[in-house]
Amino acid sequence: MSANQPVLEIRNLKKYFEGNTDIVDMLMRREPSQIQAVDGVSMTLEENESVAVIGESGCGKSTLLRTLIGLHDISDGDIVYKGTPVSEFDKADWKEYRRNVQVIFQDPFNSLNPKMTVRESLAEPLNIHGIGDKEERVREVLEQVELQPAEQYLDRKPENLSGGEKQRVAIGRALVLDPEVILADEPVSMLDVSTQAAVLTKMKDLINDFDVSMIYISHDLSTVSYIAETVKVMYLGRFVESARTKELLEDPKHPYTEALVSAIPVPDPTYDRERTEMSGAPRDPIDIGEGCRFRDRCPEVIPPDDIDIDQGAYREIMSFREFLEREEVDLDRIQTIVEVDERSALVDAIQREYFDHELTGKNESTLRSALTSLADGNEEIAIERLSDRFESVCETTPPEVETEPEWHVACHHHTENDRTAVASGGGTNATDGGSDATESVAHAEHQ
Ligand SMILES: Nc1ncnc2c1ncn2[C@@H]1O[C@H](COP(=O)(O)OP(=O)(O)OP(=O)(O)O)[C@@H](O)[C@H]1O
Numbered sequence: 059m060s061a062n063q064p065v066l067e068i069r070n071l072k073k074y075f076e077g078n079t080d081i082v083d084m085l086m087r088r089e090p091s092q093i094q095a096v097d098g099v100s101m102t103l104e105e106n107e108s109v110a111v112i113g114e115s116g117c118g119k120s121t122l123l124r125t126l127i128g129l130h131d132i133s134d135g136d137i138v139y140k141g142t143p144v145s146e147f148d149k150a151d152w153k154e155y156r157r158n159v160q161v162i163f164q165d166p167f168n169s170l171n172p173k174m175t176v177r178e179s180l181a182e183p184l185n186i187h188g189i190g191d192k193e194e195r196v197r198e199v200l201e202q203v204e205l206q207p208a209e210q211y212l213d214r215k216p217e218n219l220s221g222g223e224k225q226r227v228a229i230g231r232a233l234v235l236d237p238e239v240i241l242a243d244e245p246v247s248m249l250d251v252s253t254q255a256a257v258l259t260k261m262k263d264l265i266n267d268f269d270v271s272m273i274y275i276s277h278d279l280s281t282v283s284y285i286a287e288t289v290k291v292m293y294l295g296r297f298v299e300s301a302r303t304k305e306l307l308e309d310p311k312h313p314y315t316e317a318l319v320s321a322i323p324v325p326d327p328t329y330d331r332e333r334t335e336m337s338g339a340p341r342d343p344i345d346i347g348e349g350c351r352f353r354d355r356c357p358e359v360i361p362p363d364d365i366d367i368d369q370g371a372y373r374e375i376m377s378f379r380e381f382l383e384r385e386e387v388d389l390d391r392i393q394t395i396v397e398v399d400e401r402s403a404l405v406d407a408i409q410r411e412y413f414d415h416e417l418t419g420k421n422e423s424t425l426r427s428a429l430t431s432l433a434d435g436n437e438e439i440a441i442e443r444l445s446d447r448f449e450s451v452c453e454t455t456p457p458e459v460e461t462e463p464e465w466h467v468a469c470h471h472h473t474e475n476d477r478t479a480v481a482s483g484g485g486t487n488a489t490d491g492g493s494d495a496t497e498s499v500a501h502a503e504h505q
Contacts, residue, residue: 063140063141064102064103064104064105064138065103065104065105065139065140065238065239065271066102066103066126066137066138066139066140066159066239066271066273067100067101067102067103067137067138068099068100068101068102068122068126068135068137068138069100069135069136069137069138070098070099070100070134070135070136071096071098071099071100071122071125071132071134071135071136071137072094072096072097072098072099072132072133072134072135073095073096073118073121073122073125073130073131073132073133074092074093074094074095074097074133075092075093075095076090076091076092076093077090077091077092077093077344078090078091091344091345092344092345093342093343093344094294094295094343094344094346095118095121095295095343096118096121096122096125096295097118097294097295097296097343098135098295098296099118099122099135099292099295099296099297100135100297101290101297101300103239103271103272103273104271105238105269105271106265106266106269106270106271107271107272107287107288108262108265108271108272108274108285108286108287108288109272109273109274109286109287109288109289109290110273110274110275110276110282110285110286110288110289110290110303111273111274111275111276111289111290111292111297112275112276112277112278112279112282112289112290112291112292112318113277113291113292113293114277114293114339114340115277116294116340116343117292117293117294117295117340118292118294118295118343119243119275119276119277119292120243120275122275122292123161123241123243123273123275125137126159126241126273127156127159127161127241128144128152128155128156132144132145139155139158139159153187157187157235157237158235158237158238158239159237159238159239159240159241160231160232160233160235160237160239160240160241161232161240161241161242161243162225162228162229162232162240162241162242162243162245163228163243163245164243164244164245164247164248165248167216167221167224167248169224169228170216170224170227170228170231171216172215172216172217173215174215174216175212175213175214175215176200176205176211176212176213176214176215176219176227177193177196177212177213179227179231180195180196180199180200180227180230180231180234181193181196182231183231183234183235184196184234184235187235189235195234196208196212196234197212199230199233199234200212200230202230202233202264202267202268203226203227203229203230203233203260203264204226204260205223205226205227205230211223211227220253221248221249221250221253222249222253222256222257225245225246225248225249225253225257226257226260228245229245229257229260229261229264233264233268233270236268237270238269238270238271239270239271239272239273240261240265240270240271240272240273241272241273241275242261242272242273242274242275243275244275244276244277244278245257245258245261245274246258246281247276247277247278254281255284258281258284258285259284261285262284262285265285272285272286274286279307279318279319279321279322280322280323282303282307283303283304283307286303287302287303288300288301288302288303289301289302289303289306289307291306291312291314291315291318293314293340293351293352294340294341294343294346294351294352295343295351296351296468297468298312298314298315298351298352298467298468298469299311299312299314299315299466299467299468299469300465300466300467301464301465301466302464302465305464305465306319307319307322311465311467311469311471311472312352312467312468312469312472313336313352313356313357313358313469313471314336314352314355314356315467317336317357336355336356336357337355337357337373337377338354338355340355341354347453348453348454348455348456349450349451349452349453349454349455349456350452350453350456350457350468350469350470353376353450353452353453354376354377354380356452357369357373358471359372359373359376359450359452360450360451360452360470360471361448361450362447362448362449362450362451365420365421365447365448366421367417367421368415370414370415371413371415371416371417371421372448374412374413374414374415375413375425375444375448376448376450376453377412378412378413378444379441379444379445379448381412382432382437382440382441382444383441385437387408387412387432387437389404389408389432389433392404392407392408392411393407395407401430401433401434404433405426405429405430405432405433408429408432408433409425409426409429413425420447421447424443424444424446424447424448425444427443428440428441428443428444431443451470452470455470456468457469457470457472
């Protein structure tokens with residue numbers, strides 16, 4: 059490995075799964091849908107660097123990790139380990155890779171073999187790789203993860219260890235081969251809060267002491283400052299923001315990151331932090347279409363330039379259009395609650411059902427005319443009317459990624475112009491130098 063070569067490079071990595079195909083799809087000879095679990099992720103991991111990948115359940119974190127360790131085939135892109143793409147690996151390369159890239163899984167209760175003692179669990183990787191002096195190394199590792207004196211632990215089975223102790227053994231098992239990279243998948247999420255901090259701090263010390271690099275995967279942004287210098291925020295298979303941990307927590311740019319940061323519990327009960335509300339849950343990563351993937355939950359979605367509308371009203375119109383497009387507006391049900399059999403009564407009822415915010419002028423007349431088309435059974439025309447007036451750049455255009463050496467965000471609120479303005483106005487970008495500076499512009503995803 060040359061001096062400046064990253065340990066691990068992930069280049070525009072994609073992992074798609076085939077979605078379910080039903081009998082109608084088969085008869086119509088439709089192509090199976092694709093689940094875009096990881097969709098063009100790039101990053102580098104430098105020697106002794108620790109990077110967190112954060113996102114909600116279903117955003118593709120585990121798929122990314124499982125692809126990194128070869129448990130899933132790569133759909134596209136590549137993983138490069140110390141300069142060699144895994145696509146060019148032979149059997150011996152894979153063996154070396156698996157020795158040097160170790161995983162700590164989420165669940166300490168299942169990741170250890172219940173029949174093995176601590177000694178056997180820690181010695182097993184050494185046996186597999188034919189490494190001698192096992193007893194000495196096992197004791198050394200127990201000391202490193204602070205399970206001492208070793209005699210007290212060596213002959214215990216997992217059932218006789220606490221959750222925190224089990225996870226320390228799991229960390230020891232990952233360290234015993236002296237790896238270069240640790241991939242940690244929610245390593246403390248099953249532990250109680252008081253144990254979490256201790257285990258994470260220990261992991262961080264070990265990374266520093268043993269020159270290990272780490273990708274730390276978690277849904278919990280509140281734990282990253284213990285462990286990672288850099289955070290990448292993942293949403294529906296893509297990174298939407300990346301920055302040094304401190305900057306990201308203090309000055310998140312992407313509305314999704316803002317929402318995650320604002321949800322971190324604050325220990326001081328007198329401090330009233332503003333919450334960024336995020337509606338609903340992420341959609342399935344199937345046929346996600348153009349535009350920003352966060353658009354259907356974003357509290358700051360951008361209306362067309364020429365219309366004047368408040369965010370709440372605009373959000374309602376966007377959501378309604380989504381319902382229409384997904385054929386989820388049940389007119390028959392609404393019809394049953396309309397007392398007068400008149401079209402205008404049905405239009406009023408639909409509006410009451412889906413809209414709380416008042417609209418005025420052209421916004422109101424466009425909505426009414428769309429709802430009238432809908433009441434007449436012309437769903438397509440209703441969608442067209444609403445799209446013509448209200449379609450957002452967030453729906454039609456993938457956000458370009460704005461990249462600073464240490465910070466990037468994929469959001470239409472941060473276009474080139476905005477960034478220039480921020481830079482000249484002395485904004486608070488994360489540009490204070492550091493290990494992330496070597497990341498290429500390419501890592502900034504094709505969102
Ligand atoms: N083997 C598979 N076959 C089909 N779809 C899959 C498979 N594994 C994952 N997925 C889908 O890929 C998407 C990403 O899942 P993944 O488990 O990677 O997310 P995650 O962020 O790790 O979530 P969690 O924290 O809940 O594990 C989800 O929509 C999931 O349903």
